[in-house]
Amino acid sequence: MACADSTIATSDYATLSTSMLKRMAWSDTDLLLLHYSFFNEELEALLDLPVRKILIYHNVTPGHFFRGQGSMSWLGDMCDHSRAQMRRFAGSFEKGVGDSDYNTAELREFGFRDPVTIPVFFNDAFFSSRELDNQLYLDIKAASEVNIVFVGRFVPNKRHDLLIDTLAAYKRLFGRSASLHLGGKIWGDEYFHGLLGRAVQGGVLSDIKIYQNASGLAIKTLFAAADAYISMSEHEGFMVPVLEAFTVGCPVLAYAGTAVGETMGPAGIKFDTLDPSIPAGYLELLRRDKTLRNNIVREQADRATDFYSEATARRWLSFLEGFVDISAGLHS
Template sequence: MPAKQDVIIFHYSFADHNADLILGYRAKVILVYHNITPGHFFRAHGQTGLADACDAGRAALPVIVQRADVCIGDSDYNRAEFPIATGRTECTIPVFYNDHLFRPVAADHERFLRSSANGAVNLTFIGRLVPNKRIDNVIRVAGAIKNTIGMTPRLRIFGKIWDREYFRYLESIVLDLGLETNVVFEVNQPGSELRSALASSDAFVTMSEHEGFMVPLLESFSAGCPVVGMKSTAITETCGPAGALLPTADINAVAGMAVALKRDRDSRMAVIRAQSQRAQAFAEGRTWNKWRMILEDFVPQLRNA
């Protein structure tokens, strides 16, 4: 059982039945809040149980925050959901991500050259297959490239299936738009495959309506893949001045940006350079230094390490 001198780092991103137990210990508690998707996104697609759990998790946040000694949000967007401070320490520390893994290798560059040569507009999406990420609109972007602009899209969607009915809904959109040969769902792929897909794509597309951080944005930055899509929640903060993002979910405009970045090498390289510079703000060493400043108050040995 944790003692008074111990430290618990409590990552919170969903309703946790162990929360009362954890908060009942005498140990110091560092809360790391990754945000919880509001239930209405799931309820709109009949996922009532998941929706209720998300809303319960969000409702419990004020109690957890009041108990914690330090409250960390991995974005300012997440921190904004904390109730008014009562003497505790608050800060923003971004998510750790493996920037080394997502740097493209020579083989990835060769794949990009081959994919560019075939004339298709190669798109990638990475994330859980859940309603708030609006994968339906990502598919519609591919549909606009094919049916409005008149080019051939190749969209690879990487993720995990959380709900079969919602997955069938996504498949129905693919069929309705005539994209059976243009869209591929890639489930539970390793990180090396994600890196290769990003490095050989013309764009990573995000139309998500709720994110607490969105690590695949940084993975795209590291892989040299332009990000196009819609500004929303923490996406705007994570991207900063990088990426090619619109303020609204304009399907045709996002499709047009993806095509433009394929056709115009100078524009593509300008986006990639801005993204590479932005990625430096989330380098592993910088993130660790922020954590170290917090942990030194609890683990004095770190000050001399």
């Protein structure tokens, strides 16, 4: 793993800085895999290394989502710089890998030749285990009749505003106590405070629970305790929390734009409108129809197996056989 020199002091022991990579004795038979998800000017220095290079693309949100968001406008500029950097990188990499067909299509647009798709790894063993934070689970179940969960950083493309509206719509339409559990990092105080203001206007501020820097066990427990994972996100390159929810057994209701529908496949409930009353209605339907809920959970579990670590590892091994001799390592 590599990172900028400025962050090496806070990184783990397996992390190399870009300057360390530059000083290594590379040969033209070596292979460098570079994961990319945001602008880093130091990466430009790696392009001249005498080594075969593969870029693994995890998507960069288009900058327009951050325009008009006050103090977050700088993030839009950096996202646009990132996407421009990808275009400059295209000719320097032997191959590009997208972790979804959506991302692979973007690589093609950036100028990468014949990119391929290999999904991300996610911790399927952990999310399929029975370990939970039992006290958190009981607290969630005792506080509300209905619980909604979403996991993702607080940025405009995730559309937390529409999740707040969905909560308000559900309470208004069906008159039940309900809570919205939001796990993720706050990226901009001004934007976050605007979301709180929206919750005040909708009369649901006290029904929203925020989990910053939550542990994996806490996130898993939120999935297990929730009646549904609801996503109104307008831009995703893959959306790993969908698979995590699938694996835990939490029904997923999601706006199917960008890569979300691709990740969900035939499982869960997808919709093509950002009208909050739609997921609110589906949420109540799942509450009333246990057979439907059980069928959805079963279909989601089947879909999640397509992305289990063993399957993804096999795809990587097959791909890498075209670049390096891995047979010795497999049989040692």
